[in-house]
Amino acid sequence: MNYKGSWRRLFANSKSAMVGAIEIYNKPRFEYRDEVFVILLMNAWELLLKAIVSKSGARIYYPKKRGEPYRTLTCRDAFWRAANSKLWPKSIAIQAVDANIELLSTYRDSAVHFYNNKQFSTLIYSLAQTSILNYRDVASQVFEKDIADEISWRIMPLGIENPIDPIKFMKNNSKEGAQSRAVQDFLAFLKEKTDALESDGIDTERLLTVFDVSLQSIKKIDKADIVVGVTSEELAEAIVVSRKVDPNVSHPYRQKDVIPKIKRETTTYEWQAVTFTHGMREESKYCWQDKDAHLVKWSPEAIRYFNSLSEEAIQNAKKEYSARFKK
Numbered sequence: 001m002n003y004k005g006s007w008r009r010l011f012a013n014s015k016s017a018m019v020g021a022i023e024i025y026n027k028p029r030f031e032y033r034d035e036v037f038v039i040l041l042m043n044a045w046e047l048l049l050k051a052i053v054s055k056s057g058a059r060i061y062y063p064k065k066r067g068e069p070y071r072t073l074t075c076r077d078a079f080w081r082a083a084n085s086k087l088w089p090k091s092i093a094i095q096a097v098d099a100n101i102e103l104l105s106t107y108r109d110s111a112v113h114f115y116n117n118k119q120f121s122t123l124i125y126s127l128a129q130t131s132i133l134n135y136r137d138v139a140s141q142v143f144e145k146d147i148a149d150e151i152s153w154r155i156m157p158l159g160i161e162n163p164i165d166p167i168k169f170m171k172n173n174s175k176e177g178a179q180s181r182a183v184q185d186f187l188a189f190l191k192e193k194t195d196a197l198e199s200d201g202i203d204t205e206r207l208l209t210v211f212d213v214s215l216q217s218i219k220k221i222d223k224a225d226i227v228v229g230v231t232s233e234e235l236a237e238a239i240v241v242s243r244k245v246d247p248n249v250s251h252p253y254r255q256k257d258v259i260p261k262i263k264r265e266t267t268t269y270e271w272q273a274v275t276f277t278h279g280m281r282e283e284s285k286y287c288w289q290d291k292d293a294h295l296v297k298w299s300p301e302a303i304r305y306f307n308s309l310s311e312e313a314i315q316n317a318k319k320e321y322s323a324r325f326k327k
Contacts, residue, residue, distance in 0.1 A: 007054035011051040015150055017044035019147070020040050052142055075105065101131065107124060134206050203304055252297065259271060261303050263307050274317045276321055280302060
């Protein structure tokens with residue numbers, strides 16, 4: 001009995017499940033689409049996690065009980081064994097990926113054992129988009145295989161109706177009317193996960209991300225944060241035009257808001273020392289400054305960067321910061 005299983009076969013089946021999930025979701029007429037899509041998506045994740053556990057040299061089976069068949073790890077147990085293994089990518093926040101999988105698993109379990117409200121579609125779409133990107137990043141870093149190589153990414157986002165804005169839906173301003181109790185409970189669960197991540201200074205980009213995809217003429221580029229325009233020439237390159245995002249959204253924190261979100265107990269002086277010596281104030285992804293109002297605001301990325309530093313790096317920053325002002 002091979003208690004570790006074959007990570008190659010597990011990963012191969014995981015990729016097949018993910019490709020199947022994406023193909024199912026992009027079918028225009030499929031009555032049980034969301035449910036089948038999420039079931040396959042969670043199946044892909046469970047097999048991927050078990051493949052990581054197997055490749056790390058650990059067993060994917062629970063200890064056998066007398067008179068009972070062998071049982072492989074549940075998705076949740078497989079996640080934590082994979083996340084705590086030496087193979088898990090350090091750049092990918094464990095807590096955010098876990099929260100995303102847990103929310104989708106809640107929907108999956110309801111689909112398998114009961115049924116779901118149609119209003120869930122709005123949230124599932126955004127959660128699943130993020131989940132697929134998380135899967136791609138984990139798989140590509142652990143197994144050096146990109147799921148994109150398995151798919152012809154020529155999927156055109158056309159539909160009869162415009163997609164519902166998930167943010168408006170969460171605020172209960174959508175055309176769908178009043179939300180059911182089940183949807184309200186799901187939103188409360190989502191908010192709980194979001195608050196927990198933010199309190200730990202973890203970016204929620206791997207929990208839920210809203211993507212706005214639209215088709216429009218290449219000559220009209222004005223409203224989207226990122227617009228991809230494709231010319232009519234068959235071999236022409238795509239044109240990407242990026243616009244600035246509202247700093248109140250991308251950089252929501254003042255210094256007084258940042259300090260409580262740092263994992264270690266940190267003083268204002270230590271924050272100033274690190275941001276100054278590491279040049280974080282000059283990096284737009286970390287810092288936004290309104291020079292007229294003398295206002296400085298920070299992004300979640302700045303908190304993540306600080307949390308990634310070793311104690312030695314922080315102490316060295318303090319020494320360098322102090323030395324500069326003594327001159």
